[in-house]
Amino acid sequence: MSLLNNHKFIAFETIVIKEVRRFSRIWLQTLVPPAITIGLYFVIFGNLVGRRIGEMGGFQYMEFIIPGLIMMSVIQNSYSNVVSSFFSHKFQRSVEELLVSPVPNYVILAGFVVGGMARGLAVGAIVTSMSLFFADLEIAHPLITVAVILLTSIVFSMAGFINAVFANSFDDISIVPTFVLTPLIYLGGVFYSVQMLPGFWQTVSSFNPIFYMVNTFRYGFLGSSDVDVYWAFVILGVFVVVLYTGCLWLLRHGTGIRH
Amino acid sequence: MTVAIAIKELKKTYANGFEALKGISLEVEQGDFFALLGPNGAGKSTTIGVISTLVNRSGGTVEVFGRNVDTHVYETKLDLGVVPQEVNFSQFERVRDIVMTQAGYYGLPRSLAHERTEKYLKKLGLWEKRMDRSRSLSGGMKRRLMIARALVHEPRLLILDEPTAGVDIELRRSMWDFLTEINASGTTIILTTHYLEEAEQLCRNIAIIDNGEIIENTSMKKLLSELDSQVFVLDSPSLLAEEIVLNTAGVSARRVDEHSLEVSVAAGVNVNSVFAELDSKGIAISSMRNKTNRLEQLFITRLRNQG
Known part of the structure; x- marks a missing residue:
């Protein structure tokens, strides 16, 4: 049993190393652009516009948007790493290497998810480092901060995996990030407090899962949030379980990868 | 003798309704x-x-070294190595990394993976x-x-x-x-190929599949012995006459050009007798070859019969 576990760990490690090597090799496409984009947000929204806005939710506007921008970069990069990598495996048919090997489905999934988390967290770390040039960061609840960022990157890595499984072309891997993910992130309270919205739109926002993730992460940093942190973790937990089950089901049935 | 692979009543119908395999059974020792x-x-490729x-199969069972692929997923996969028809590795990775990654998928510790990668890349001239x-x-x-x-x-x-498709001779x-x-x-080793000479040269046993059914499953020797006749092309340094008549029963000859002739030899006829007769007629032979590959001849006959 221990030998079998060891085999599985080696396979898992192999997938993770391969994934990290992939996004590190193309760092100009994977690590630099998000850093530049978020840097521009810091300069334009946080600094130039933020000075006129003043305070938001009891904090300087720059302090208010930093957790949201970090979370935004983690979500986008965790998702895009897995969707582009797994779709490339399908497109080049190198996924067949994995499918004929004795790697269990949950190990395949774990390998890609950890690869996605690695890129999401790497970009998150770069963005956090950049934010130090604009504000003095203090973390009010370190455990909550770490827990929510890890769970969020797991959720979006698995969501990216599902997108890749169903994708048949490179267009298919950009539709969800463009038309679903980006609007949900922007409307998830990255740049504003939901308290500013009329009652109806506050209710609409409560159906946006990213709203809970951004605000819980902000709570971890600032100690203040628009959402109940307990419910945010329940929602994250439900998403992890549902997406994990869905990913494994797709792998077991060979959807999009076996004929 | 242990059976390496046993396929029973294997069926595959694709989503578009195409019935690729119609219940084939096969054993490879x-x-x-x-x-x-x-x-x-x-x-072939569906199999x-x-x-x-x-x-994903639609019906039937597959056993690898006596173990069912459904109930012994990991063990059967460890026993199996597959070289697909089309290139299916990442075009952006280094040669060594591709082999090392595969070793990792099979759970080989890094030192052993390095050793094996070097061994096989050297053997295949890719080191x-x-x-x-x-x-x-x-x-x-x-x-490779x-x-x-x-x-x-x-x-x-x-x-x-089809491992040698598009590869020079x-x-x-x-x-x-x-x-x-x-x-x-x-x-x-199980080999599919379009080069029938390759199959004849390498393989001891053979199955011919057509339209999702096995139409022949026998030893190469037995199959080749079923040839009714063989046609040889003989080259001669002598100038050949327009008409060459051979009296050996079951043998006929036809001049192709002034230095070569085709000789059809029926099954069971001793080829030595053909040479003896040619020699007696003063026709020296410098080289000889089959006009068409023997297996190819049989293969085409079987498929025609099937059609």
Whole structure:
């Protein structure tokens, strides 16, 4: 049993190393652009516009948007790493290497998810480092901060995996990030407090899962949030379980990868 | 004798309704070098896809070394190495990394993976290219890389789906030598190929699949013995007469040009008698070859009969 576990760990490690090597090799496409984009947000929204806005939710506007921008970069990069990598495996048919090997489905999934988390967290770390040039960061609840960022990157890595499984072309891997993910992130309270919205739109926002993730992460940093942190973790937990089950089901049935 | 692979009543119907396999049954013994032949679209690649789990079957069972692939997923996959028809590795990775990654998927510890990668890249003449990106390799090198990759975990059963397609003759022959060596060391090999000369040269047993059904499953020797006749092309340094009549029963001759002739020899006729008669007529023979590959002749006959 221990030998079998060891085999599985080696396979898992192999997938993770391969994934990290992939996004590190193309760092100009994977690590630099998000850093530049978020840097521009810091300069334009946080600094130039933020000075006129003043305070938001009891904090300087720059302090208010930093957790949201970090979370935004983690979500986008965790998702895009897995969707582009797994779709490339399908497109080049190198996924067949994995499918004929004795790697269990949950190990395949774990390998890609950890690869996605690695890129999401790497970009998150770069963005956090950049934010130090604009504000003095203090973390009010370190455990909550770490827990929510890890769970969020797991959720979006698995969501990216599902997108890749169903994708048949490179267009298919950009539709969800463009038309679903980006609007949900922007409307998830990255740049504003939901308290500013009329009652109806506050209710609409409560159906946006990213709203809970951004605000819980902000709570971890600032100690203040628009959402109940307990419910945010329940929602994250439900998403992890549902997406994990869905990913494994797709792998077991060979959807999009076996004929 | 242990059976390396046993397929029973294997069926596959694709989503578009195409019935690729209509309940085929097949056994390949351990240590065999087995040819799976058939025209394009006959079901060869689907059969290999089902065995390697890349294709979901619609019915039937597959056992690898006596173990069911459904109940012993990991053990059966460890026993299996697959060289697909089309290149299926990342074009952006280095040659060494592709083989090392495959070793990792099979759970080989890093030191052993390094050792095996070096061993098989050297055997297949790719060691000098180990740091090159795979996209820079020639077609033949890519095929050899897929073989090295399939062998890195040293499977007991190697399945090759047209491994020499598009490979030049010199390289093809060196791959034959390599595969013969692998087979001699105990690895069971199943080969699909369009080069019937390759199957005749390498394989001991053969199955012909057509339209999703096995139409022939026998030993290569037995199959070749079923040939009604063989046609040889003989080259002569002498100037040949317009008409050549041979009196040996079951033998006929036709002049092709002034230095070569075609001789049709019926099954069971001793070829020595043909040479003796030609010699008695003062016709010296400098070289001889089959007009068409013997297996090709049979293959076409079987398919025609089937149609």
